[in-house]
Amino acid sequence: MGKRIHGGKCLIAVCALTLLSGCWDRVEIDERGFVTGVAIDLVKKKGEEANEESSAQQFKGTYQIIVPAGLRSGGNESGGGGESYFNISASERSIMALTARLATKTSRTPYFEHLAIIVLSKDVVKGKSADLADLLDFFLRDNEMRRDVKVLITDGKASDIFNIKSQNEKYPLAYIESTLKNNFKSNYMLPPSRIGDIHEQILKDISFTIQKISHYEDGISLVGAALFGGDHAFVGFLSGEETQGLNFMRQQIKGGVVETQMDEQIVDFEVERAKSEIHAYPDGDSFRFVIKVRAEGALGKSIRNLDVAKLSTITAMEEAFAKKIEAVCYETITALQKEYNTDAIGLLSYLRQNHYRSWLKLKDNWDEGENLFSDAKIEVQAKVNIRRLGNINQSEGE
Amino acid sequence: MSRRQYDDNRISAPEMTITVTSMIIGVGILTLPRVLAGTTESSDGWISIALAGCFGMLLAFILGKYGVLLGNETFYDFIGKLITKPIAAGLMIVVMFYYAMYASYEVRAIANISKTYLFERTPSEAIGLTFLLIVCYAVSGSRIGIIRLNTLFLPFVVVLTMVVLFLSNTIIVWQELKPVFVTKPGPLLTGAQESGFTMLGFESILFYSTMMKRPKDAPKAAVFGVAIPVVLYMGIYLACVGIFSQAGLQEIGYPAIELAKEVKIPGEFFERMESVFFTIWIMTIFNSCTMAFDMAMHAGYSVFKKGKRIHWVILLAPIIYYIGMMPKNVIAFAKYGSFISYIGYGLIILLAILYPFAKRKVKRSWASGSTGGNA
Numbered sequence: 001m002g003k004r005i006h007g008g009k010c011l012i013a014v015c016a017l018t019l020l021s022g023c024w025d026r027v028e029i030d031e032r033g034f035v036t037g038v039a040i041d042l043v044k045k046k047g048e049e050a051n052e053e054s055s056a057q058q059f060k061g062t063y064q065i066i067v068p069a070g071l072r073s074g075g076n077e078s079g080g081g082g083e084s085y086f087n088i089s090a091s092e093r094s095i096m097a098l099t100a101r102l103a104t105k106t107s108r109t110p111y112f113e114h115l116a117i118i119v120l121s122k123d124v125v126k127g128k129s130a131d132l133a134d135l136l137d138f139f140l141r142d143n144e145m146r147r148d149v150k151v152l153i154t155d156g157k158a159s160d161i162f163n164i165k166s167q168n169e170k171y172p173l174a175y176i177e178s179t180l181k182n183n184f185k186s187n188y189m190l191p192p193s194r195i196g197d198i199h200e201q202i203l204k205d206i207s208f209t210i211q212k213i214s215h216y217e218d219g220i221s222l223v224g225a226a227l228f229g230g231d232h233a234f235v236g237f238l239s240g241e242e243t244q245g246l247n248f249m250r251q252q253i254k255g256g257v258v259e260t261q262m263d264e265q266i267v268d269f270e271v272e273r274a275k276s277e278i279h280a281y282p283d284g285d286s287f288r289f290v291i292k293v294r295a296e297g298a299l300g301k302s303i304r305n306l307d308v309a310k311l312s313t314i315t316a317m318e319e320a321f322a323k324k325i326e327a328v329c330y331e332t333i334t335a336l337q338k339e340y341n342t343d344a345i346g347l348l349s350y351l352r353q354n355h356y357r358s359w360l361k362l363k364d365n366w367d368e369g370e371n372l373f374s375d376a377k378i379e380v381q382a383k384v385n386i387r388r389l390g391n392i393n394q395s396e397g398e
Numbered sequence: 399m400s401r402r403q404y405d406d407n408r409i410s411a412p413e414m415t416i417t418v419t420s421m422i423i424g425v426g427i428l429t430l431p432r433v434l435a436g437t438t439e440s441s442d443g444w445i446s447i448a449l450a451g452c453f454g455m456l457l458a459f460i461l462g463k464y465g466v467l468l469g470n471e472t473f474y475d476f477i478g479k480l481i482t483k484p485i486a487a488g489l490m491i492v493v494m495f496y497y498a499m500y501a502s503y504e505v506r507a508i509a510n511i512s513k514t515y516l517f518e519r520t521p522s523e524a525i526g527l528t529f530l531l532i533v534c535y536a537v538s539g540s541r542i543g544i545i546r547l548n549t550l551f552l553p554f555v556v557v558l559t560m561v562v563l564f565l566s567n568t569i570i571v572w573q574e575l576k577p578v579f580v581t582k583p584g585p586l587l588t589g590a591q592e593s594g595f596t597m598l599g600f601e602s603i604l605f606y607s608t609m610m611k612r613p614k615d616a617p618k619a620a621v622f623g624v625a626i627p628v629v630l631y632m633g634i635y636l637a638c639v640g641i642f643s644q645a646g647l648q649e650i651g652y653p654a655i656e657l658a659k660e661v662k663i664p665g666e667f668f669e670r671m672e673s674v675f676f677t678i679w680i681m682t683i684f685n686s687c688t689m690a691f692d693m694a695m696h697a698g699y700s701v702f703k704k705g706k707r708i709h710w711v712i713l714l715a716p717i718i719y720y721i722g723m724m725p726k727n728v729i730a731f732a733k734y735g736s737f738i739s740y741i742g743y744g745l746i747i748l749l750a751i752l753y754p755f756a757k758r759k760v761k762r763s764w765a766s767g768s769t770g771g772n773a
Contacts, residue, residue, distance in 0.1 A: 353577055
């Protein structure tokens with residue numbers, strides 16, 4: 001072929017270039033509002049209360065939006081334009097409308113790809129008006145969101161959580177987000193509740209728990225758990241200790257401390273690993289359960305006049321800790337069976353996986369209907385293994 | 399034969415296997431885990447995939463045998479001798495439309511999925527058109543070029559799937575796979591039927607076996623070509639059940655992409671795995687679509703014996719685009735997909751039944767020596 005470039009071909013190429021370089025979805029990064037957290041409260045509209053319709057109830061959504069310029073490290077605060085985030089709220093009857101309303105109030109297009117946390121207030125999930133599934137639908141359906149957005153329930157106002165002072169972090173949500181993952185240090189809190197997992201549990205119609213967040217002095221506290229029944233309705237909050245028991249039984253322990261008394265003094269055990277095994281034995285129409293908990297770890301704090309180098313001391317301590325774990329678990333079981341009547345331990349799932357035929361028969365009467373769960377006999381057997389004693393034998397001579 | 403030649407327009411058995419695999423892997427698997435979770439209990443869907451896979455391999459084997467009989471004849475000439483020319487011509491036109499619809503299905507699917515995951519505000523018509531234009535470019539060239547493209551792209555797809563499965567290992571909840579073997583035979587068969595739909599494409603062996611160096615290898619190549627996707631599909635399905643649980647899986651639109659979304663690379667230095675996954679998956683969908691287009695052209699050309707390749711491209715592309723954009727919503731689109739699959743299986747099973755007769759006829763003609771059936 002000749003080497004001469006044809007004028008016609010050139011023209012076509014130039015035309016193609018202008019046509020091909022367009023992009024429908026272009027949004028410049030400095031025009032985007034990176035939503036990192038959403039807090040949802042319930043507000044009653046005043047003045048319209050005469051309307052008997054439920055329209056009086058509206059959701060108030062508070063969105064925390066990040067300003068990337070404010071995140072720049074090293075820039076001095078007075079000149080840099082200040083805050084790295086701002087909160088913005090709006091009230092609407094549905095979450096989708098809320099987002100649309102929000103877009104009218106900010107210059108930055110809300111962008112949810114980096115959404116990390118959803119905080120729901122207790123009131124939002126309590127009433128029948130707002131099913132949890134309904135609330136989360138938007139966050140699950142929209143493809144900007146990911147299935148590992150974390151969900152939290154608070155006993156106070158959700159929007160307050162976003163106004164806390166961020167300790168060590170650039171903005172409040174970064175602080176909350178890194179606190180969420182601290183369950184390897186404390187077993188009074190649950191592992192983070194991913195929205196994807198909650199979706200599955202709602203679909204399975206089983207009871208489940210969601211991390212609880214509460215305003216505590218200047219910061220936040222994640223101790224405890226919010227309990228949801230098989231009909232996805234909020235049932236109540238579990239205390240820190242009950243959460244600990246639940247963690248042990250569900251094998252969710254990643255670390256933390258177990259505290260007990262020996263000779264009227266406090267001893268601590270640092271859990272490094274814990275396993276739990278559920279065994280079910282047919283018992284009439286229902287089942288009898290044995291939950292075996294095995295914990296391993298190190299001695300966290302010893303007491304005076306106790307020679308931890310002796311094997312007998314260790315064994316006695318191990319027994320004391322095991323008793324404590326059992327007691328905590330029984331406390332949780334009693335609360336779940338008698339007070340809340342909600343199987344958050346996951347016994348029903350266990351039956352589905354291992355006793356499928358029996359599960360088919362009793363799944364509708366487990367923690368609803370005939371409430372077989374609240375009468376089921378559950379036995380906990382704990383075993384503790386102290387592997388390490390720490391760096392010293394005694395901190396005080398005799 | 400001692401020297402490896404790339405310009406002889408002939409393909410080897412492994413290349414044929416890759417071609418069949420590329421043709422099979424397409425959009426089907428992106429939704430298959432959801433469909434299986436809806437029909438079968440717990441993690442039993444793998445049985446359905448295995449059943450469909452065995453059935454597919456059997457059919458692929460029989461169709462591969464045709465390749466042995468064909469030799470260098472085109473499929474139309476061969477079948478014309480068997481069932482008279484007019485009927486064969488009718489059959490080939492059905493085949494042409496089948497492949498045109500197949501290609502249109504892929505175009506629409508890619509438009510739908512890209513719109514969902516990549517370009518939220520770009521109209522799907524525009525995405526589909528862009529994709530189809532690239533496909534047109536590919537089919538305008540030589541057929542051997544398409545095969546080479548398959549060989550180039552497939553390793554990426556297989557390796558990427560392996561990587562995703564390997565990384566998902568940490569987030570799979572193995573308990574979710576229990577209980578096993580609890581689904582009744584009825585739902586299992588329904589699941590097998592659905593899985594079978596995603597394995598369509600192995601019939602491409604009929605159109606490409608004539609290009610093989612040794613057509614005798616065609617049955618083996620076809621069977622392996624089906625086996626690779628079966629294994630990949632099972633892996634993807636089981637990973638999906640383990641991660642989303644059966645209950646959750648039923649409600650997720652494109653579980654395979656969502657799987658890539660869940661996967662996290664340790665160290666968090668790379669996020670949004672699904673963008674890579676989806677981009678590479680487009681490559682294999684592109685291959686399926688290109689081959690379907692090519693076979694539609696081939697089927698049409700073998701009957702009419704008129705026109706250049708480019709003429710056929712210009713004739714078929716608007717038809718493909720138009721019928722692809724017809725289904726109004728995702729539900730109509732899913733129905734359209736099943737409709738194509740029924741035609742596909744109808745054709746394949748018809749040909750499989752015809753095989754014994756074809757074989758007898760060829761043997762007779764060999765014995766009399768009237769036609770040189772095989773060189």
